Amino acid sequence: MKLTIGLSQMNTxxxxxxxxxxxxxxxxxxxxxxGADLLVFPELSLTGxxxxxxxxxxxxxxxxxxxxxxxxxxxxxxxxxxVGFVEVDERRRFFIAAAYLSRGQVLHVHRKVYLPTYSMxxxxxxxxxxxxxxxxxxxxxxxxxxxxxxxWHASPxxxxxxxxxxxxxxxxxxxxRGLNDSDRLESAAWVDHINAAYASLFTAFVxxxxxxxxEDGLNFWGGSALxxxxxxxxxxxxxxxxxxxxxxxxxxRLHHTRARLxxxxxxxxxxxxxxxxxxxxxxSPNPGR
Amino acid sequence: xxxxxxxPAVARKILTGxxxxxxxxxxxQHAVVGLSGGLDSAMSCFLAAEALGPQNVLAVRMxxxxxxxxxxxxxxxxxxxxxxxxxxxxxxxxxxxxxxRFPEMTSLRRGNIMAxxxxxxxxxxxxxxxxxxxxxxxxxEILLGYTTLYGDSxxxxxxxxxLYKTQVRQLASAMGVPESVRVKPPxxxxxxxxxxxxxxxxxxxxxxxxxxLLVDERATPEECVQAGYDEAFVRKVVERIRRNHFxxxxxxxxxxxxxxxxxxxxxxxxxxx
Numbered sequence: 001m002k003l004t005i006g007l008s009q010m011n012t013x014x015x016x017x018x019x020x021x022x023x024x025x026x027x028x029x030x031x032x033x034x035g036a037d038l039l040v041f042p043e044l045s046l047t048g049x050x051x052x053x054x055x056x057x058x059x060x061x062x063x064x065x066x067x068x069x070x071x072x073x074x075x076x077x078x079x080x081x082x083v084g085f086v087e088v089d090e091r092r093r094f095f096i097a098a099a100y101l102s103r104g105q106v107l108h109v110h111r112k113v114y115l116p117t118y119s120m121x122x123x124x125x126x127x128x129x130x131x132x133x134x135x136x137x138x139x140x141x142x143x144x145x146x147x148x149x150x151x152w153h154a155s156p157x158x159x160x161x162x163x164x165x166x167x168x169x170x171x172x173x174x175x176x177r178g179l180n181d182s183d184r185l186e187s188a189a190w191v192d193h194i195n196a197a198y199a200s201l202f203t204a205f206v207x208x209x210x211x212x213x214x215e216d217g218l219n220f221w222g223g224s225a226l227x228x229x230x231x232x233x234x235x236x237x238x239x240x241x242x243x244x245x246x247x248x249x250x251x252x253r254l255h256h257t258r259a260r261l262x263x264x265x266x267x268x269x270x271x272x273x274x275x276x277x278x279x280x281x282x283x284s285p286n287p288g289r
Numbered sequence: 290x291x292x293x294x295x296x297p298a299v300a301r302k303i304l305t306g307x308x309x310x311x312x313x314x315x316x317x318q319h320a321v322v323g324l325s326g327g328l329d330s331a332m333s334c335f336l337a338a339e340a341l342g343p344q345n346v347l348a349v350r351m352x353x354x355x356x357x358x359x360x361x362x363x364x365x366x367x368x369x370x371x372x373x374x375x376x377x378x379x380x381x382x383x384x385x386x387x388x389x390r391f392p393e394m395t396s397l398r399r400g401n402i403m404a405x406x407x408x409x410x411x412x413x414x415x416x417x418x419x420x421x422x423x424x425x426x427x428x429x430e431i432l433l434g435y436t437t438l439y440g441d442s443x444x445x446x447x448x449x450x451x452l453y454k455t456q457v458r459q460l461a462s463a464m465g466v467p468e469s470v471r472v473k474p475p476x477x478x479x480x481x482x483x484x485x486x487x488x489x490x491x492x493x494x495x496x497x498x499x500x501x502l503l504v505d506e507r508a509t510p511e512e513c514v515q516a517g518y519d520e521a522f523v524r525k526v527v528e529r530i531r532r533n534h535f536x537x538x539x540x541x542x543x544x545x546x547x548x549x550x551x552x553x554x555x556x557x558x559x560x561x562x
Contacts, residue, residue, distance in 0.1 A: 215557055
């Protein structure tokens, strides 16, 4: 099965959901006209990133009667969409979330499970922590979604892999930092490095959409990219500029890669579970629990 | 080894994009820069000119009667090289009445008055020109507090504040800032013969590496001494950073209510844009 994935490397208006929604619909139309089957938007693409006290005023529910999701679901009749938004649950908790929309349905919602609250990040102050990592079926195969810090940790991609994901969809609002003598910022080099590593370690496809633009002094660096199951870079967007980057992937390549390199076949989740159980209950002063 | 080498092309792209974004999102097209003839203001002027187009940038020279002719000439070289609009507004007749009233005034007070008068002129010009004041303070002087609060530190946005002085020099070289501006000793030019390094008591080359260790690498003062820095120098710099922190933050508001500006009324300045 072949599909064309679009990576929407966009800027957003901070706290203006309506303006961002219109931009989503416009880009979806453009991506579809260029032959994309699936379009991935960046983290919090409907709201902007550093929301702070704006969070409660921008929250939505991914349902057909929501004024923001109604038009997005309609657009998903023609192209699958992964969008980033602030989700509010029935208990009035707010999450950084990703919704996968296809043929008018919400197939899956992922709530960010790792909220960076250090350095320039303050997500844990404003958002609740998601508590599940699940793969789900799409018309292209089984997929897993992660949001930025989620995939700085090795465990969420690992869980998705074991849960059947062959295509990882990663979305970020990654602030650029670490200027040195290289032609890319440290943060950009790091994210490229780990996404390529997941593609290799899990012999899977990885798509990453990162936003661009500025919020106060922060810059978002773009560089959205698509990686093949051998870790190779298939396409890459420009740095610091808006772009719609398209790449075609052929899911049958998994067959060839995994015939040659049976990492999935030989993975031993039972051993992982046993050892994790032991580590969790160990009396030793072992950090990391 | 501490290496402060930057890729100037990356810095240039981010900073020009940032100036353009931050000025246009506030509904403006123009920038105003106070041009001293020194490296930092030249750098900000070059970046603003590239970001917005030179016709949208106003460079203002604001000499005092003791300001050196070299400074004025160097500022003119920057104006010529960038093609920005320019104005020269002498501050002597504005500051002297205040200085004359207090004949015992120290050079520090006089210097602060000049820096703040330039701020008044610059903000007034920004209103007349319909633009925002682009700042010129680099990371070294912000950390050391080598700046006049509400004077040269006053601006609407500052593209240089995360670059050490030695890094500004690298960017300036790559962007074609005139050589005479880049090679002369940095000076606030508040009195004859003043130089930054003379007044601070150390060189930028030395202190930038130490600051990088302390701030960027989060090294302890003891680790810096172990790395070979003179203990008195380290102590002096650490104390300067602490003592001048008030210049880096908004004035604290005494909290009384449940929601207070600065504590739990949290929005970015770019809110809604």
